[in-house]
Amino acid sequence: MNRYAAISRPLAAAVRVQGVRAAVATRSAIQIRNYSAEHQEETFEHYTERFIKFFDGVDDVFELQRGLNNAFGYDLVPSPSVIEAALKASRRVNDYATAVRILEGVKAKTNSDSIYKQYLEELAPLKKELGIETKEELGL
Structure with missing residues (x-):
């Protein structure tokens, strides 16, 4: 059984996104998290x-x-x-x-x-x- 079978296609596509954006699937919503790839050094x-x-x-x-x-x-x-x-x-x-x-x-x-x-x-x-x-x- 496909692990994405229980969720809709847009949600499954969002879960497969790689790179700076990642989606976390919950029962009722999608939560998009943006991760910063750049970190500045603090003086x-x-x-x-x-x-x-x-x-x-x-x-x-x-x-x-x-x-x-x-x-x-x-x-x-x-x-x-x-x-x-x-x-x-x-x-x-x-x-x-x-x-x-x-x-x-x-x-x-x-x-x-x-x-x-x-x-x-x-x-x-x-x-x-x-x-x-x-x-x-x-x-x-």
């Missing part, structure tokens, strides 16, 4: 701008943590300006623990004590302003 500057803008608009803890997962999920260390925006967002939503975890994430991503210390030096005025301490400063 570090665009990445930085995107996450600064995101963290500036965060208004709850869930969004903050989702953004942090996305920001730290890339194979790079976020710039100090992204970390600064994330720290400000964590204090704005009154989540001190996440602020400390952001600094832990930077330490884990850098894999170098000297680079981590450079981040802490650059973020020192903001840390003091927001009252944020690192895990080591808290004695943990």
